[in-house]
Amino acid sequence: MTNATHKHISQWTGRDVHDSTGEKIGTVEQFWFDDQDGEPTWVSVKTGLFGLRQSFVPAEGLTEGANGELTTRYTKDRVKDAPNVDVSDDHLDPTEERRLYDHYEITTNPGRHTLRAGREDAERTDTEAGRRDTGGEAMTRSEEHLQVGTEHHEKGRARLRKYVVTETEQVDVPVTREEVRVEREPITDANRGEAVSGPAISEAEHEVTLHEERPVVDTEAVPVERVRLSKQQVTDTETVSGEVRQERIDTDVDDDTRR
Template sequence: MLSERELSAAIGSTAYGPDGEKIGTVEHFFTDDRTGAATWVAVSTGLFGTRHSVVPAADATLTEGSVRLPVTRDAVRAAPAVPDQHLAPEDEALLRRHYGLDAIPDAGPDAGPAPVTGDDATRDLSLPPQGAPAARHDTVAVDRAAAAVPPATADRTDGAMTRSEEQLRVTLQRHPAKRVRVVKYVVTEEVTVTVPVRREEIRVEELPLDADTAAPSVRTGTGTGLPEVIVLHAERPVVTTEVVPVERVLLRTEVVTEHVQVRDTVRRERVDVDTDGVAAPRT
């Protein structure tokens, strides 16, 4: 039995028989009204896919993208023509007779009819024409979108089809990107500082003889009144370095948001009308 995920993946795939012969292309499935299990599948056959046949899907399997059906290609080609959107009880009984699925196990001579409870109490269980066995349930055609949802929400409108498409869903997952370690190192750079320096120079001052200026008392070594040696002083820069604290560094993390484009391939269903040409009558 195909799961809901396999039902959705099987739409549009190629159907093969038990002997490996190609039967056709899977169009949609018919599910049980009560259990939601896929019971029949509509397959397009023929050279251009213009013929539509309904095939049992209870034992169908999905293998490597293709559907394996438990019937041969000849049995599918000889299947009776029934509506490919909704199966009535008499249509299902006709198909079961064709594929040999209408055998009812012998419950013994004393076995009476099965009790009818719940929704089956209001279901029409009368025998179809020509003495065919009663249909166990009604079936409804579902497309790819309906196969992926529970049976209670499947589209059951006759003559209608639900078109579905895939939408891109992006989720975010947090993962470690990098490790950060704090280290302190010394950077050497050249610094130029301009400082003023002073030096002493000799300057000669001439004063009048009658100027009331107290002459500095200097010691003379000769009779000229001038010192023998004058020492001139000058300043020179002395460079030293000192380590002083200048700032404090704090560590913290912050979230930076950026926009990233995500690209992927999505599929969507398209609905086309397949019209069979009918030749005009010759007169």
């Protein structure tokens, strides 16, 4: 880290942090100082689309550019993959800090723990800035607003695939067959001539051929429909939240001045 006082470091809150390739990682939320020697050891950076995630970056090697931007030697992916640590009482637990050291492959005393930069420094800086911005008898009040946007991500893929399955269909088919029926008729004047045309007593044989229908099964490929994939846009509403800071101006007037 470049040589800088705590007062100067407190002014880095809200600055953009870039990696060694120039890609923006996030914005500075707070600096953390060593309890023993008071040196800055970590900086928490707001990352993610809306800055809702807090990632810890080693303060060692953090440099300030000509335009005020801060640069770390670690890559954006390394910072985004840093473990989430539990912060209680404005301190980093030594075990939690050990996880950060291991992630960034830093060799140091695991017994060290750091204290978040006191809010008094930041508040003092804001107060001094407010005094410089008075412009005589007036004071400017500012506040932060959420900047909300969207970005496209691949949700999934869909494809058409045609395959063949075999099913069994049953169809009722009417079929016709011939059956033998014996018919007997008495001798009458109408058929007597045919009845006595042959010998009186003889042997004879008569054959009748029977027929029947059998079902025949065949298949025919017939087009039935066309299937295609299409995309449509559906608009939903999602609720996002983020922390914003607002300045408040109080009036402190003694009784004599009020009269």
